[in-house]
Amino acid sequence: MRIGLLTGGGDCPGLNAVIRAVVHGAQQRFGDDVVGFRHGWRGVAEGERVELTLAATEGLIASGGTVLGTARFHPAEHEGGLGAVLGTVERERIDALVVVGGDGTLRAAQPVADAGVRIIGVPKTIDNDVPGTERCIGFDTAVATATEAIERVHTTAESHDRVMVVEVMGREAGWLAIFSAIASGANAVCIPEERCDVARLAASIEKRHLGGASYSIVVVAEGCMLDRSGGGAADAGRAAGAWSGEIVAGSAGGQISEELAARTGFETRVTVLGHIQRGGPPSAADRMLATRLGMAAADAAHESEPAVLMSLVADEVRARPLALVSEGPRQVPESLLEIARRLTAL
Numbered sequence: 001m002r003i004g005l006l007t008g009g010g011d012c013p014g015l016n017a018v019i020r021a022v023v024h025g026a027q028q029r030f031g032d033d034v035v036g037f038r039h040g041w042r043g044v045a046e047g048e049r050v051e052l053t054l055a056a057t058e059g060l061i062a063s064g065g066t067v068l069g070t071a072r073f074h075p076a077e078h079e080g081g082l083g084a085v086l087g088t089v090e091r092e093r094i095d096a097l098v099v100v101g102g103d104g105t106l107r108a109a110q111p112v113a114d115a116g117v118r119i120i121g122v123p124k125t126i127d128n129d130v131p132g133t134e135r136c137i138g139f140d141t142a143v144a145t146a147t148e149a150i151e152r153v154h155t156t157a158e159s160h161d162r163v164m165v166v167e168v169m170g171r172e173a174g175w176l177a178i179f180s181a182i183a184s185g186a187n188a189v190c191i192p193e194e195r196c197d198v199a200r201l202a203a204s205i206e207k208r209h210l211g212g213a214s215y216s217i218v219v220v221a222e223g224c225m226l227d228r229s230g231g232g233a234a235d236a237g238r239a240a241g242a243w244s245g246e247i248v249a250g251s252a253g254g255q256i257s258e259e260l261a262a263r264t265g266f267e268t269r270v271t272v273l274g275h276i277q278r279g280g281p282p283s284a285a286d287r288m289l290a291t292r293l294g295m296a297a298a299d300a301a302h303e304s305e306p307a308v309l310m311s312l313v314a315d316e317v318r319a320r321p322l323a324l325v326s327e328g329p330r331q332v333p334e335s336l337l338e339i340a341r342r343l344t345a346l
Helices: 015-030 040-046 081-091 103-114 139-160 175-184 198-210 251-264 284-303 322-327 334-343
Strands: 002-007 033-037 049-052 096-101 119-123 163-168 188-190 216-221 268-272 307-313 316-321
Touching (some): 002 015, 002 040, 015 033, 015 096, 015 284, 033 040, 040 081, 081 103, 096 103, 096 284, 103 119, 103 307, 103 322, 119 284, 119 322, 139 216, 163 251, 175 188, 175 216, 175 334, 188 198, 198 216, 216 251, 251 268, 284 316
Parallel strands (some): 002 033, 002 096, 163 216, 188 216
Antiparallel strands (some): 033 049, 307 316
């Protein structure tokens, strides 16, 4: 069998570990050939390929990024894109295509599957919001990175008696914000799942400072929604005046920082963690998750239904329907939100 492999969308820790696991699983158990496509779906459309061998994947488990490269390219959204992908699959004699990506990359796989290509999806994203699985590759490392950064902000906030707003990634779900806020002992968190009532947030910070605290830490997901009391609701995750709906890094954190400074009179600063959340080597947990999902993907190329998502469910890897991805995004459940409410101003 010839298995194709691509990594698409934003990079994250653990992608190389998946590549290594797929190659080892496919070649050692089945004797398959594995063909890697560079730069995601774009590389498949353009036929940009490389042979993947056991020797070529040596040592990849500990490295960040992806040796195959990545791109945000969805074949069905480009004229002739789907046809070009199908042409490459036929020309390269690909029997199954392993697609490692977030919800966008995996949704883009559905038309390819509908056209008759066997698709095995592997979920990765630091946002942890792909439906059908309880954990995505890259999330654990990103939480550790964000938590450490927030803890470092603590010392500056305390030294200068400031309110520090830390913006983390999370366009449509607040998994990263919730986990890093709780793990770092932050005082407030703002996420896409619930509008941030800025008046209530400011009041909680004032109460905290009146009680003797000299500083506060507010963690903000980049896609959070800001509700200004008396002024209606505004989307804090979009740049002012932008009608395209594009989320701009720093917009949410910046607006909340300005609102808190104006309402409380406290000195306020904002830190945008940005792409450092996606970089660096994967944690041990992400290496293990990537290995388990990658090995299972190699098996699924021989055993499963033609369009599946390798998912972690109750700590077991299962092949579930790829169509589940269209239900996204997977948001933070109420049980976890309740914990955050008890520990922070949510």
